[in-house]
Amino acid sequence: MPGFINTHTHAAMAYFRGLADDLPLESWLSGHIWPAEAKHVNPRFVRQASELACLEMAMAGTTCFADMYFFEDEVAGAAADFGLRAVIGEGILDFPTPNAKTPDDGLRVTGELLAKYQGNELISVAVAPHSIYTVNGENLKKCAELAQASNAILHIHLSETQKEVEDALRDFKKTPVEYLEDAGVLSGNVLAAHAVWLDRTEVRLMAERKAKVSHNPASNLKLASGIAPISAMIAAGVTVGIGTDGAASNNSLDLISDMKLAGLLHKGIALDPTCLKAREILKMATVNGADCLGLAGKTGCLEPGKRADLIAIDLNAPNLQPLNNIYSHLAYALHPGDVTEVMVNGKFIMQNREMKTMDAERIIKEAKLFIAK
Numbered sequence: 001m002p003g004f005i006n007t008h009t010h011a012a013m014a015y016f017r018g019l020a021d022d023l024p025l026e027s028w029l030s031g032h033i034w035p036a037e038a039k040h041v042n043p044r045f046v047r048q049a050s051e052l053a054c055l056e057m058a059m060a061g062t063t064c065f066a067d068m069y070f071f072e073d074e075v076a077g078a079a080a081d082f083g084l085r086a087v088i089g090e091g092i093l094d095f096p097t098p099n100a101k102t103p104d105d106g107l108r109v110t111g112e113l114l115a116k117y118q119g120n121e122l123i124s125v126a127v128a129p130h131s132i133y134t135v136n137g138e139n140l141k142k143c144a145e146l147a148q149a150s151n152a153i154l155h156i157h158l159s160e161t162q163k164e165v166e167d168a169l170r171d172f173k174k175t176p177v178e179y180l181e182d183a184g185v186l187s188g189n190v191l192a193a194h195a196v197w198l199d200r201t202e203v204r205l206m207a208e209r210k211a212k213v214s215h216n217p218a219s220n221l222k223l224a225s226g227i228a229p230i231s232a233m234i235a236a237g238v239t240v241g242i243g244t245d246g247a248a249s250n251n252s253l254d255l256i257s258d259m260k261l262a263g264l265l266h267k268g269i270a271l272d273p274t275c276l277k278a279r280e281i282l283k284m285a286t287v288n289g290a291d292c293l294g295l296a297g298k299t300g301c302l303e304p305g306k307r308a309d310l311i312a313i314d315l316n317a318p319n320l321q322p323l324n325n326i327y328s329h330l331a332y333a334l335h336p337g338d339v340t341e342v343m344v345n346g347k348f349i350m351q352n353r354e355m356k357t358m359d360a361e362r363i364i365k366e367a368k369l370f371i372a373k
């Protein structure tokens, strides 16, 4: 089957797994994650931690991921060493990041990445303003212009928490989606991560502008951000993919778990078991994921003309017996360990659960030596 596509993650945060749990987003970010990032994040850290993330993702059947972080050239390097497909986005913020003193500096880094990876078979580059609460209107416009001019996607966290919406209403007298629309940012190349607190008007606007959504159910539940109105989005015609978000907020990078969680969650809150059927969930994790990342021409399904980004599943696993319905099994019964083969762009990355391109033992050994404080 086609490999899974993780539409939103921060690969290098794999080293911050378990660092701070059971906290609301604001104090989790400002009290724990940002200080840890200020202390630890440098090119070497990003490379090593991204290798761990790539290993975890590949072993769970993910062949492509969209990343937003700092020193994204290192994320690209890790993905390319593995042979994974990735859409990298250097996080742009109004305040200094570990890799950029100013937002213009962040845009310059993004421009360099766009030039470096132009035409690259595995790596594509997104413009990645962090969010509307960390990037002002003027800088958001610059990001949108660069994305349009480079035919790149614009990857942004949007409407993740209720607080974000309340702040936008207070500061701009607009909801986050209306704010992007009025800034001229909302368009078909926008990939909005989370989109938890969208009202009906915003959902309609997202559909009209053909903006895409990355649904991150585990992260949204763990940070108690809320539950995105995915059924309404799909009904309105919004393309929705699935993402894990970073390992500091999920805490795993296994898209298979998030697929099942998405399926169960939306049935549960709608009190309607016909919500998000098994085939829809698989579509979100494959075809829609490719569409979200602007890669529909290359990957997401197995058909002539597309790249060979595929995985094989061991259908002898006890949890996949008897084979009453393959779609049901893939959406509701699959374990990451059932993925036996992973191929990206026609090249084997894993065969018989053995990594072919990278030394898994070395990566785990290095990870064990890192303890975040």
Ligand SMILES: [Zn+2]
Pocket (backbone or CB within 6 Å): 008, 009, 010, 157, 193, 245, 246
């Ligand atoms: Zn995120």
